[in-house]
Amino acid sequence: MTAHEPHIARLVATAATSREVAAxxxxxxxxxxxxxxxxxxxxxxxxxxxxxxxxxP
Incomplete structure (x- = not known):
C-alpha cells in the first residue's frame, strides 16, 4: 500500500465517512x-x- 492508504483504511475502519477522512x-x-x-x-x-x-497495520 502507499503511504496514505493504511491511514485512510484505519480511519474508514472506524466508520468515518469519506468526507470526514478527507477533512x-x-x-x-x-x-x-x-x-x-x-x-x-x-x-x-x-x-x-x-x-x-x-x-x-
Missing amino acids: HLFLSPRTVEAHLRDIFRKLGIASRRQLRELPL
Whole structure:
C-alpha cells in the first residue's frame, strides 16, 4: 500500500465517512474514494464492512 492508504483504511475502519477522512487528512472526498478503491483491490475486499473486520497495520 502507499503511504496514505493504511491511514485512510484505519480511519474508514472506524466508520468515518469519506468526507470526514478527507477533512482530517486535508484531501478531497474524491481522492479518498480513489484510495479506497485501490485499498479494496489490493486487499481483495469489496466493502467498508469487510475493511473493519481486517487487522490493519
